[in-house]
Amino acid sequence: MNSNRLDQLFQFLEERPNDAFLLFAIAKEYEGMEDEENAKSYYLKLTDQDPNYVGTYYHLGKLYERAEEFEIAMTTYQKGMEIAKIAGDKHAFGELRGAYEMISED
Numbered sequence: 436m437n438s439n440r441l442d443q444l445f446q447f448l449e450e451r452p453n454d455a456f457l458l459f460a461i462a463k464e465y466e467g468m469e470d471e472e473n474a475k476s477y478y479l480k481l482t483d484q485d486p487n488y489v490g491t492y493y494h495l496g497k498l499y500e501r502a503e504e505f506e507i508a509m510t511t512y513q514k515g516m517e518i519a520k521i522a523g524d525k526h527a528f529g530e531l532r533g534a535y536e537m538i539s540e541d
Contacts (some may be wrong), residue, residue: 436513441461441464441465444457444460444461444464445461448461450479453484453485455481455484455485455488455489458477458481458484458485459477459478459488459490459491461473461477461494462475462476462477462478462481462494463494464490464513465477466494466498470507471498471501471502473480474494474498474526475495475498476497477492478491478498479495484496487518487522489515489518489519489522489527490522490527491515492511492512492514492515492518492519492531493512493515493527493531493534495511496508496511496512496515496531496534496535497508497534499511500534500538505538508534508538509535509539512531512532512534512535512538513535515516515527516528516531516532516535519531
């Protein structure tokens, strides 16, 4: 993980605190560092600030899966599928459905 990149993202976030992409990018940076608590924190902040940011739900669901919180992961995928369907994002819907089906079969 490049701490300079994370520092730069935080500087941008100070300038644009409601920028959904920046919150997502920070969460992904933390995820890349295997700092799943901070990653989850930023994904959850993003779902609060911009619940229609479709990309959040797949990655947040995967964090829950890795933590073996399968019920929460399934709920997260379901919410993401609802958002993706409303947005007309068939690709995201398919990814979320696939992730949901993988854990619901267990």
